[in-house]
Amino acid sequence: MKQVLIIEDDNNIAELERDYLKLNGYKVDVESDGLSGFKKALLGVYDVVVVDLMLPGKDGYEIVKEIRDKFEIPIIIVSAKNDDIDKIRGLGFGADDYLTKPFSPAELVARIKSHILRYERLSGKKTTTGVITHKAMEIRTDSHKVFINGKEVILTTKEYELLVFLASNPNIVFTKDQIFSTIWSEDYCGDTATVAVHIQKLRKKIEKDPGNPEYIETIWGTGYRFNS
Structure with a gap:
């Protein structure tokens, strides 16, 4: 669709x-x-x-x-x-x-x-990104599916939106406020702490070693960056 x-x-x-x-x-x-x-x-x-x-x-x-x-x-x-x-x-x-x-x-x-x-x-292909690929990761935006080394990873809606946002803007540092205002609506009953929680959950699903992430890097004192 x-x-x-x-x-x-x-x-x-x-x-x-x-x-x-x-x-x-x-x-x-x-x-x-x-x-x-x-x-x-x-x-x-x-x-x-x-x-x-x-x-x-x-x-x-x-x-x-x-x-x-x-x-x-x-x-x-x-x-x-x-x-x-x-x-x-x-x-x-x-x-x-x-x-x-x-x-x-x-x-x-x-x-x-x-x-x-x-x-x-x-x-000669679908519009939008269609498929976003980074290293072993493949994000299929038409079907909202994510694969790591060919194996599907099941994400929640917010985890998926967060991943697509970061992966669509590789090597750019985003603050927690920027991420929060983009992914969560203004009337959401929460704060930027939810960004860190979702990043942590996302890393457990996509990273080989969540403690030493390959994709989503923490920029201390600033925010997060997706490494391409």
Whole structure:
């Protein structure tokens, strides 16, 4: 099932987009804040990102540029801005398409299908990361399965999301706060201590020697880094 991330602060529009996409067989996540939407995109599990330009937290232009720097996936801008300069700027930052509000949800679905097919045809494989490989590890993002030396490792949902986030951004140090705000929603009743707990559990499942981890390294006083 293809996965779509919608970053849109207008709840009515976001719900309309989400409902039409779900009716057409897509799995959809919605974020109303630009910063949280961008962090969600860093999970690297999405086939398409649909983003508004005027967003709280982080504007759409920045999101488009930074996603494009990391992933080769279709990015579609949906905005009330209809000046040519806005379209040129958005496409120049790496967006694949630009839809002006108001628009037909059916048209959005059609464009998403078209861009997914185009990316698959050009790349000769599925969009998104498809399979993330590091040393003996293989993460299959389409089926949410993880293998170490060919043997499947059973992870919880949060363990899987945490692993995909870190493995999609190798050699980058993330603080506990950054990881917590990306993987756990703001209304989660907990704190950053849960990050360390999940890292410990994850290491027991993926590391040959959890006490001397090969994949997820602790950067003392800062956070964690995934070693590629």
